[in-house]
Amino acid sequence: MIQIEIISNKIKSIGDLVNSRRLKKIVVISKSGEIVGKIREVRMKGFSVEGLVISSGILSVPVFIDRQFIKVFNQNEVLLAINPITTLRGLSVYDTSGRNLGKVRKILRQDNRNEFTSLVVRNKFYSRAVLIPKDKIDIMKKNIILNIDYLEYTDKLKAKELRAKAEEKETGKK
Amino acid sequence: MRKLGDIITSDDILGKDVIDSEGEAIGVSTKIHIDNRKQTIIGLTIDQGFMKPELYVGLEYVKKFGVDSILLNTSPKSKVRGLKVLDSNGKRIGYVDDVINIGKTNRFQGINIKESAFKKAYTVKSKYIKEIGHSVILRKNFIKEETGKKEPEEKEDNAK
Numbered sequence: 001m002i003q004i005e006i007i008s009n010k011i012k013s014i015g016d017l018v019n020s021r022r023l024k025k026i027v028v029i030s031k032s033g034e035i036v037g038k039i040r041e042v043r044m045k046g047f048s049v050e051g052l053v054i055s056s057g058i059l060s061v062p063v064f065i066d067r068q069f070i071k072v073f074n075q076n077e078v079l080l081a082i083n084p085i086t087t088l089r090g091l092s093v094y095d096t097s098g099r100n101l102g103k104v105r106k107i108l109r110q111d112n113r114n115e116f117t118s119l120v121v122r123n124k125f126y127s128r129a130v131l132i133p134k135d136k137i138d139i140m141k142k143n144i145i146l147n148i149d150y151l152e153y154t155d156k157l158k159a160k161e162l163r164a165k166a167e168e169k170e171t172g173k174k
Numbered sequence: 175m176r177k178l179g180d181i182i183t184s185d186d187i188l189g190k191d192v193i194d195s196e197g198e199a200i201g202v203s204t205k206i207h208i209d210n211r212k213q214t215i216i217g218l219t220i221d222q223g224f225m226k227p228e229l230y231v232g233l234e235y236v237k238k239f240g241v242d243s244i245l246l247n248t249s250p251k252s253k254v255r256g257l258k259v260l261d262s263n264g265k266r267i268g269y270v271d272d273v274i275n276i277g278k279t280n281r282f283q284g285i286n287i288k289e290s291a292f293k294k295a296y297t298v299k300s301k302y303i304k305e306i307g308h309s310v311i312l313r314k315n316f317i318k319e320e321t322g323k324k325e326p327e328e329k330e331d332n333a334k
Contacts, residue, residue: 029260029264029309030308031305031307032305032307032308032309032311033257033258033260033305033307033308033309033310033311034307034308034309035308071264072262072263072264074263074264076264076265077263077264077265078264079260079263079264091197092197092199094193094197094240094242094243094245096238096245097238097240097241098190098193098238098239098240098241098242098243098244098245099240099241099242099243100191100242100243139195139196139197140197141196141197141198141307142194142196142197142198142307142308143193143196143197143198143199144197145193145197145245
C-alpha cells in the first residue's frame with residue numbers, strides 16, 4: 001500500500017475518507033434497507049458533492065439522488081433517507097378483491113421530486129395498460145395494494161365518460 | 175337467502191397466492207382447516223416454498239378471499255428470518271437467525287442476530303429496531319444481549 005503524506009491543518013488521518021477509486025463498489029441502500037444499486041457517478045459543484053448517480057443494472061436507467069436525501073455516505077455504503085420511487089418499477093399491483101392487475105411498468109411524475117402522480121400497470125407486454133392514480137393506492141411496501149376494486153372503479157369511470165358525452169350532446173343540441 | 179355470487183368453493187381458496195398486509199406474496203394456500211363441531215373454516219395452511227416450514231394462519235387474519243389471491247390483514251413476523259441486519263449507518267452486521275415471539279402471537283420481543291453461520295447469535299430487543307423492510311435496520315445505540323437471557327437493561331443502568 002502506498003504511503004500518503006498529508007498536508008492539512010484539520011485532517012490527521014485520511015483512512016475514513018471516501019476514496020474516489022473505490023466509489024463504484026459502494027452499495028446504495030434505501031430507507032427500507034433495499035439495495036437500490038451502486039454508485040455510477042458523483043456529481044459535484046466545486047468541492048461539494050451535489051448528488052450521486054446510481055445504476056441498478058445494465059438495462060435500467062440511472063437515477064440521480066440529490067445529496068439532501070443522502071443520510072450516510074461512507075467508504076462501504078450509502079444510506080438514503082428515502083425510498084426512491086424508481087424502486088416501484090416491477091412491483092405487483094393487487095386491488096381490494098385480490099385481483100392481480102400486473103406489474104408497474106412506468107411511473108408518471110410531474111417534476112423531479114420523489115413523488116408520482118400515477119402508475120402505469122401492465123399484466124403482460126401485449127395486454128392493455130392500466131393507469132392507477134396515486135390516491136387509489138393503499139399500501140406501497142413489498143408490493144402495491146389498492147384501496148379500490150378495479151372492476152367497480154372502471155365501471156364508474158365508464159359511466160362518468162358516458163354521462164359527460166351525453167351532457168356534451170345535450171349542450172350541442174341547445 | 176344467500177346469493178350465489180357470495181358463495182365460494184374450496185377451489186377459490188386452495189392454490190391461490192397469499193398476500194400479507196405489506197403486499198408480499200408469502201406463499202400458496204394448500205389446506206383449509208375446518209372446526210368439525212361447528213363446521214366452520216378456522217384457518218389456512220400456507221406453503222411458503224422449498225425448505226421453508228408450512229405456516230398456519232387463523233381465519234381472523236384473512237382479510238379477503240380474492241379473485242387471484244388471498245389477502246391477509248397481518249404480516250407474519252417469521253418472514254423476518256434470514257433478512258440482512260444493518261446498523262444505523264447502513265453497515266451489514268449479520269442476518270436474522272431467529273425471531274423471539276411473545277407467546278404464540280404474531281408480536282415479537284426481539285431478534286437473534288448471527289454475524290455468520292459459525293458465530294454465536296446474540297439478541298437485540300424490538301425497541302432497538304428502527305425499520306423492517308427489505309432488511310432490518312437497527313437504531314444507533316442498540317444493545318447486544320446473550321440469546322435466551324432475559325436481562326432488562328434498566329437494571330444495568332441502575333447498577334452504573
